[in-house]
Amino acid sequence: MIAIRRFNESDWPCVWAFLREAFAAGDACVFAPDSKEADIHHAWVASPAATYVAVDDGRVVGSYYLRANQPGLGSHVCNCAYVVTPDARGQGLATLMCEHSQLEAVAMGFRAMQFNLLVMTDERALRLWQRLGFSVVGTLPRAFHHRHFGYVDACVMYKELVTQTD
Amino acid sequence: MIAIRRFNESDWPCVWAFLREAFAAGDACVFAPDSKEADIHHAWVASPAATYVAVDDGRVVGSYYLRANQPGLGSHVCNCAYVVTPDARGQGLATLMCEHSQLEAVAMGFRAMQFNLLVMTDERALRLWQRLGFSVVGTLPRAFHHRHFGYVDACVMYKELVTQTD
Numbered sequence: 001m002i003a004i005r006r007f008n009e010s011d012w013p014c015v016w017a018f019l020r021e022a023f024a025a026g027d028a029c030v031f032a033p034d035s036k037e038a039d040i041h042h043a044w045v046a047s048p049a050a051t052y053v054a055v056d057d058g059r060v061v062g063s064y065y066l067r068a069n070q071p072g073l074g075s076h077v078c079n080c081a082y083v084v085t086p087d088a089r090g091q092g093l094a095t096l097m098c099e100h101s102q103l104e105a106v107a108m109g110f111r112a113m114q115f116n117l118l119v120m121t122d123e124r125a126l127r128l129w130q131r132l133g134f135s136v137v138g139t140l141p142r143a144f145h146h147r148h149f150g151y152v153d154a155c156v157m158y159k160e161l162v163t164q165t166d
Numbered sequence: 167m168i169a170i171r172r173f174n175e176s177d178w179p180c181v182w183a184f185l186r187e188a189f190a191a192g193d194a195c196v197f198a199p200d201s202k203e204a205d206i207h208h209a210w211v212a213s214p215a216a217t218y219v220a221v222d223d224g225r226v227v228g229s230y231y232l233r234a235n236q237p238g239l240g241s242h243v244c245n246c247a248y249v250v251t252p253d254a255r256g257q258g259l260a261t262l263m264c265e266h267s268q269l270e271a272v273a274m275g276f277r278a279m280q281f282n283l284l285v286m287t288d289e290r291a292l293r294l295w296q297r298l299g300f301s302v303v304g305t306l307p308r309a310f311h312h313r314h315f316g317y318v319d320a321c322v323m324y325k326e327l328v329t330q331t332d
Contacts, residue, residue: 023238026239029238029239030236030237030238030239030240031237031238031239032237032238032239032241035237035238039237043237070196070282070283070309071196071197071198071201071205071209072189072195072196072197072198072201073192073195073196073197073198073310073311073312073313074196074282074283074309074310074311074320075198076311076317077306077309111308111317112306112307112308112309114306114309116236116240116282117236117240136304137303137304137305137306137322138302138303138304138322139303140243140278140280140303140322140324141278141324141326142277142278142326143236143240143243143278143280143324144239144240145239145240145242146239147239151242151277154240156303156304156306156322158306158307158309160307160308
């Protein structure tokens with residue numbers, strides 16, 4: 001039974017371990033394989049509005065952050081990033097975290113969610129976010145430096161979380 | 167004769183005065199009308215890769231910043247924001263600063279430039295950036311909270327600065 005709760009500082013060693021592993025692949029996350037722990041702690045925990053962990057029987061198996069994507073007059077649109085541990089894949093955890101994040105975002109007053117740099121070669125993620133209601137806004141030519149393929153296209157994805165009359 | 171040079175801290179009082187005025191309009195810049203000076207100093211000067219001022223006969227008439235738009239594997243794409251003082255408008259200063267920024271960006275190793283939140287009601291800016299080679303990547307529905315019109319569409323714009331074979 002997987003539960004999602006707010007991140008505590010005591011989760012960090014575990015979260016950092018699987019973030020570092022995910023970034024090492026260099027094929028989907030914007031954070032570089034050689035990212036420094038302090039920089040990632042800042043990006044994942046210190047600067048976002050909130051950070052969460054997915055816990056399966058006491059074990060942390062995923063994490064995501066939720067933050068305003070822009071300051072001021074764009075701050076009603078949020079941004080999230082999700083990472084699942086390798087041994088917890090294929091159980092719908094990304095879906096669970098994304099659905100959780102949308103509810104949290106609305107509760108915090110956000111009106112839309114944006115993914116800024118979805119790598120086009122990551123077809124599985126692209127399909128997943130589309131199934132969860134995100135649209136491809138457009139393509140950013142060669143905006144992602146893929147570890148294996150070099151400069152590849154990325155896309156911006158977007159989903160409104162509240163109706164216009166809200 | 168307008169010259170563009172690197173920002174010095176002694177320029178800040180002047181730059182802050184016209185940034186504050188530009189943000190007060192709430193119709194084009196993402197920074198809120200009630201932005202705090204320290205936050206804007208951080209966003210405009212401290213955190214970007216570089217900040218510039220346009221100087222006309224010793225008077226600062228515009229400013230822009232240049233920064234990586236994303237960390238790590240997206241850090242070869244830069245982002246800029248430009249502000250022109252009200253009494254210097256209509257002289258092609260935005261064009262001059264944008265062309266300057268593209269040269270600086272290439273010199274720093276950036277490969278593309280992205281504008282994240284161009285307000286669709288700001289048709290003059292939209293036409294200007296298109297004339298300077300930027301394409302509309304796509305539309306973000308109601309992503310900008312306009313002071314007069316409420317939630318309005320914005321778009322992402324993008325221009326590659328080097329050819330694929332570089």
